[in-house]
Ligand SMILES: C=CC1=C(C)c2cc3[nH]c(cc4nc(cc5[nH]c(cc1n2)c(C)c5CCC(=O)O)C(CCC(=O)O)=C4C)c(C)c3C=C
């Protein structure tokens with residue numbers, strides 16, 4: 540154990556519950572150099588890329604980072620907001636609203652957000668909690684569907700942090716909430732609200748971030764959880780098999796990823812005569828590059844170019860009341876007895 544840096548225990552300090560909502564992370568600015576720093580940390584995580592370290596070091600540093608950073612920076616520029624990256628702004632807003640809602644009746648609960656990669660990292664936020672008298676910790680990765688590539692990576696970092704500490708709080712970790720009733724209801728209501736404003740399309744597409752096929756083959760339950768979320772949403776929306784389609788986006792590299800792919804499905808549907816489609820991304824708690832640029836811009840273009848006429852993107856739950864309520868309830872359910 541390295542030198543622990545805990546402060547002396549203070550008997551008078553109030554004992555509090557810390558709730559950390561953790562998302563992926565994002566570049567500090569939409570420039571090639573900032574994107575490179577972010578991608579280097581993200582793609583060096585062996586939970587994300589399982590290729591042997593030495594081989595991957597060469598591929599990442601000599602091929603991917605020099606080319607991808609520039610291309611991704613341009614994509615980030617197209618969605619960047621005055622206050623920064625949408626992923627950061629939306630995550631911050633969600634955590635703030637959940638904190639305010641819970642503060643009304645539960646003044647011992649502190650809510651904050653953290654990012655797995657880049658700034659606002661997990662260690663920094665756990666340290667801040669400690670300074671405010673943390674005695675119990677609930678970690679909620681903002682990934683409804685479990686994957687080792689995302690959820691487990693957050694668990695690793697929380698573990699690494701406490702490996703360096705003398706005092707460990709009581710810790711609870713939510714590994715998924717893909718079939719949580721309130722989460723499914725929030726998605727269903729989001730789609731219904733959209734229908735109310737814009738009418739129905741011929742098809743509803745549920746597009747999730749993909750993972751490599753070999754991760755699924757090795758036992759990652761992610762795809763099964765995505766399909767279960769889809770089934771629950773379809774049942775509550777009373778949609779038949781041919782009105783709803785589940786797909787996977789954001790393929791990275793040449794290997795096979797879980798299928799069907801979002802891009803290929805949109806092109807095929809348009810080519811087969813589907814004229815209108817609505818797309819929602821239930822695997823993303825908040826809007827980010829993968830939804831605002833890849834789906835709402837890039838994939839929209841593919842659909843229209845292939846003969847589609849109407850493409851509507853339905854935004855993520857973000858800081859909607861239904862999401863704030865759902866998260867608050869998840870927190871109360873999982874801090875019972877504390
Ligand atoms: C091997 C590569 C990747 C795996 C596996 C992966 C899994 C995965 N990612 C998310 C959520 C997000 N990914 C985002 C961006 C993003 N993802 C990858 C690669 C893998 N993701 C890259 C290279 C990027 C960067 C953008 C790019 O260059 O295209 C984001 C958005 C970040 C933002 O700043 O807005 C999210 C969110 C999940 C849920 C997941 C597995 C389940």
Ligand SMILES: [Fe+2]
Nearest residue numbers: 563748789829
């Ligand atoms: Fe990703």
Ligand SMILES: [Fe+2]
Nearest residue numbers: 789828829833
């Ligand atoms: Fe992408």
